Amino acid sequence: MAEENKARPEIQELPLLPLRGIIVFPYMVVHLDVGRERSVNAIEEAMAQDRIIFLATQKEAQTDQPDRDDIFQIGAIAEIKQLLKLPGGTIRILVEGLARASIDDFLEMDPFIRVRVREHRESETKTAAVEALMRSLINQFEQYVKLSKKIPPETFVSVVAVEDPSRLADVISSHLTLKTPDKQRILEALDIEERLGILTEVLAKEMEILELERKINSRVRKQMEKTQKEYYLREQIKAIQKELGEKEDRQAEGEELREKIAKAKLPKEMEEKALREVERLEKMPPMVAEATVVRNYLDWVLALPWAKQTKDRLDIEKAEQILNDEHFGLDKVKERIIEYLAIRKLAQKMKGPIICFGGPPGVGKTSLARSIARALERKFVRLSLGGVRDEAEIRGHRRTYVGAMPGRIIQGMRTAGTKNPVFLLDEIDKMSNDFRGDPSSALLEVLDPEQNSTFSDHFIESPFDLSKVLFITTANAIHNIPRPLLDRMEVIYIPGYTEEEKVHIAIDHLVPKQIKEHGLKPEQVQISENTVRRVIREYTREAGVRNLEREIAALCRKSARAIVKDPNKKVSISSGNLPTYLGIPRYRYGLAEEESQVGVATGLAWTETGGDTLAIEVALLPGKGGLSLTGKLGDVMKESAHAGMTYVRSRAKELGIPENFYQTTDIHIHVPEGAIPKDGPSAGITMATALTSALTKRPVRREVAMTGEITLRGRALPVGGIKEKMLAAHRAGCTTVILPAENKKDLEDVPANIKKKLRFVLVDHMDQVIKEALLEPEQSTEPEPPETIPATLEQGSMNVYPEVLGDTPQN
Template sequence: MAVTDKDDLISIIEEDDDDIEIPEEMPLMPVRDVVIFTDMLLPLFVGRDKSIKAVEDAMSSSRHIFLATQKDPITENPKPEEIYTVGTVGKILRMIKLPDGRIKALVQGVAKGNILEYVKKKPCFHVKLSMFEDDPCGELSLENQAMMRNVRENSEKILTLKGEVSSEITTILDSIEEPGRLADLVASNLKLKIEEAQELLELKDQLERLKKVNDLLGRELELTVVQAKIQSDVRDEISKTQRDYYLREQVRAINKELGEFDERALEAEEYKKKIKKAKMSTAAKEESERQLRRLEQMHPDSSEAAIVRSYLDWLVELPWSKATKDSIDIKEVKAELDKDHFGLDKVKERILEYLSVRKLNPKMKGPILCFVGPPGVGKTSLGRSIANSMKRKFIRISLGGVRDEAEIRGHRRTYIGALPGRILQGLKQCEVNNPVFMMDEIDKLGSDFRGDPSSALLEALDPEQNSEFSDHYVNLPFDLSNVMFIMTANMTDTIPSALLDRMEVIEIAGYTHEEKEKIAFKYLLPRQIKENGLKKEHLKLSSSAMALIISEYTAEAGVRNLEREIGSICRKIARKIAEGKDGNFIVNVNNLSKYLGIPKYQPEMEQEQSQVGLSTGLAWTQIGGEVLYIEASLLPGKGEMIITGQIGEVMQESARAAFTYAKANLGRFGMKETFLDNQDVHIHIPAGAIPKDGPSAGTAMAAALISVITGKPIKKDVAMSGEITLRGRVLPVGGLKEKSLGALRAGIKTIIVPEKNKKDLTEIPPNVHKAIRFLPVSQMEEVLKEAIDGDVFEIKPKKQSKKPQKPKVNKAPGPSDIKKEDDQKAE
């Protein structure tokens, strides 16, 4: 703080000779951000309660108050040890109470003092002092007189540079003869740190204090000179800028009158720099330069100029040659994939194979992978993990519901608002030409009068062609061979064959019960605990409760609904904690219904018993495998067949084939050949609101029909899948892995599969093999012997030249058994 009024300062100096009686005890007011020297006159704004009380106590006595600086200016209520012991005795000259309760006081520094002890601490500090006198300096030597003159001259120089010098200030500086007072006056006007100012205040040697002030003054002079130079340069620059602006405005006005615009030259120069920086292909560079020459000849406000300008912007912003460097450590990649996803060994193995080849041959073309599987099995997150493991950027677009070809290839530039396709848009967004590019839901592409987007993808997803991919908007070849494309789909049936042929399909089946449980405890539960603001100790979910959630609260191949149910439990516990309840909760089988309500799915096999005319088939759906119940019934009629349950043409044909097989073999079942002449057969597949189709339910429909004809029940824990022919042969079907997982969820113990599907049994997880017995068959007779409870063949079949061997049913064939059988065939 500095003295602001020169007349006040003169009066203070003149009054210095008067004797001032200072009491030994007085109130203390801590001050912050300033060290007060003697002879200083400054206004203080007092707002703290203790400080206001100290001022009031001083005003009620001798008006003297001790002003000491606190060490930390942030502290609101400093303690005695947080206040410097050396300070200045001040006299309150004027005091005004402000409307907000604060006090404004004009204080004059009188003398320096040292705190001996704190007499009172409440309601404000009162201290006992001893005077802190300066050491006498005696007669000044020539060197000391020269130092005083140097201090005066440097002070005047600083004030001159700041524009604050006046004759009164020069008079004041010349009138002070004591080194200590001169040092205090100059120091009070310098912007010193608290520590530096306090050190000066505590120096008793006047000459030492003056010397230190002289050093600080020299530093301040250098700073002031530099500051003045900067300000001068800024003023000159502002003057030059204003002059240039004025001249430029004049030139602009002249050019406007002449119909010429200077901005065009600047714009053209800027585009030239961007074209050079973009490092385009030769064709793209030539085209951009040609378009730039066209732009220079156009009127800048024309619509054609706007189209060309937008086109150039896209050309210079596309990553023609910018790419990230692959960082491929196979062990690290495997650890990354295992950390983010449980199971999926086949997918991880294929990814590691690709990266291994990429590491050995960096110039290889990017493959087109297609992950096919039910929702919620981790297809999309796998793509992100691949990008992270390769240190590549990741771009994802969703193709679900896309019907316009322009979404893929872009619009022609002639249209207003034209844009490139979503492929080039994604590359511009990630700013590199070799990202991991994921296209979700490729099986849900549509087509209408605007074109077929799947056909537009043929070029982009063909490794032999996409090095010169042409977008309608850019209309120049762009290299997509470095992009790693990953598609996802729930099924391949709706993907056009030409597009499917360009992709490497990797099937991702659903998870088993055990896999879901491990995924839930390793990934889903920790993530939901974190997202719902809980801590690990807040929630303990038992294994039996998790198993119950999986079996009776979800019915899916993936784990998306499982995570929702876990999130529901976490939200309810978060609410209890927010209401102030104890934060340790245990969820088990007994109290699970309190959090999730009654079970949503009851295992169907527990509700059914072995019945006549009720067989269990297996169906493949987009969300995984499921069991399919088939009912058959006889009623008086004319030998006709009724089929219900919203089934497709192929399934109806399978039902007719099963009916023909049963009718042709009535004699072998111990029935009259004319048994069905006066009987109508009704085959019904429940869940009539759901469309069903496919040939794989042929064996199940035949078994249900023969069961109702013979009156013998079908075992409730046996399921079957296979296409049937008129002669009772069982043909292979697809989706066996998904169907087996669905059967496992439904509690099936035995699955009858076609003989030619034995090769697919190697893909069945080991835990499914342990829980389910797989029985390969080639004839419908074998199906009936295993599925129907009792012998349906009362008339033995005719002897053949070579009796077919009965298949072993004690254990399911594993990979080693199949290999052994193949070796025997080879011999």
């Protein structure tokens, strides 16, 4: 080769073949496919001469028509050994690199590139440094061949036999899989020592990469082998079980649970947790106690309605019809539900409100919640909170406990099967607390619209969305509900039913219901409207209709007994023969007192079961001015009695009472039904009126009932529960009601038919009460009721007529 180099001139003019993505080194033999027109012309020119051509690589492989700046300056002089023309105008040539050369000048660019090149002759002297680099390079190449697995061992044998350092470097470079810039860098290293050093550096880097590849491949191969081994073993187990007619229970259970989890549409966090529990379950021995806990947990998680919900019926007219058909009256409640439906129709993402129905027992709070669920076409769930005193009843137990269960909220959601049911929390005022926690505090998260979207149950251990639930709570006494809990709820109070409303409810709902439940037919039993009215007046005294339903059920039982004896008999129950079925009347309907009496006044009180009348009696005895209070009175009523006593003493002269009466007379104030506790601020003016009547010997009008508190100076203060008290006055047969003037606004809630039957007297001062309630001493007979007086009441005046509202009652 050295002789050939000497035979070639150092400077030559040769056709240039630009290469894309490949570099040809001296001593390298390679096939090249040529298709570009200029490149084909260059090959034809070379073949026409002495088959010598210059090969240089393009800087960018994508360039189709390279210019002089697009080609590296240093390339290789090569000889074309073979030429083969392929279909499509492409030429395949076999070339062998002869020597390095650099471009001195571009002589022409068309029809092919002709360049003047200068050949670089290698020095034949071998220094000690070059010898050392050669040995190091051979050792590295040996390691590279072992790691690469792409170079056959015989190639390494042929490389080791090369003694020329330049040829050794070029031969090794031609066998390496390097990027174009690295190969060009080696090609451009004209100094042999520099070239060997660069090649050593590049080879070391390549070996490091190959070592990393080997480690990665080894790790992947081990994992694949493990997976394949497990798969193979599982398939063997399946085959064995198939032959034996068995199936591995744990594996089948795990697969089944995974399928259920995939179908359940759990939140991402809950799904990951459930899958981890399935993995734990598969690894546990079947008889371990904890496996039962995990199975129970997964059953609860999969049974909850994480994504399932029903579509609301937003037909307002249909909902209104359902509410009216199933409940008589209750206009405010129905209006609130219709408003909710209207908003749901406009705003799809409205949070579920928390509504609290307050009122006495038997007014239909629970049945109203069922009707709301029917109107919305939602599932209905009821949870009774009466007597609940353990926080775990609401939040559930942690899974560390034996027999742990979710709280009753989560249990209710599972029962509903949807995430947007109507959820009734019944008797929320009956909860209590003890050493096991405060359940009312746990309910704060449930009933707070800002928190219940992430309700956390101790058993489930993952947030559950309650924001779509329509929560409805019921309570008999609002004041028994803790204030923070009451703050979360919108209270709608249902005070009770009037007599007319009870009659409608009985005729339309209760009578048909009880006839059906007792196996009777409508034509077999006839209960007239007058019969129902007498049952209401003389056999029940309540705000709701629960006792009324019991009495109707009693009528149906006795009718069923008669019909069983004589199947052809038809029972007709009238107001005349009613006592033969229900016995003697329990209550007296009519005036609270049959005649006007001295020292006896009728008051009105609010109780948890609705309004009620309260007879207050005063007796005078010779003595030293002692004041006795009986009837199991609370502190408020005792204070009211003392305030009334002070007022009477301060007005003794104007009332015609001896001014020293408190020194010579013992006074006994008694409220009948002594076994029943009584308290509240409603009896102040009633006690003062009864006390004044006893001391002045003036009877209290029998048709008058009153309510209101009194100050030491005789001012009448407003009280609550006006609607319930008016209903009680109407039930008791009173026709005139005295109440504080400031309670005038509360009369708007009183039903219109009750207003027509009652006469309301609004007072500011106790003097007005006495003028209205007490008969004059000389009156031997009771006067006609006073005519209605225009509302010309002067605030604070003590000698004017009180304001009178309402028509003259019609008995």
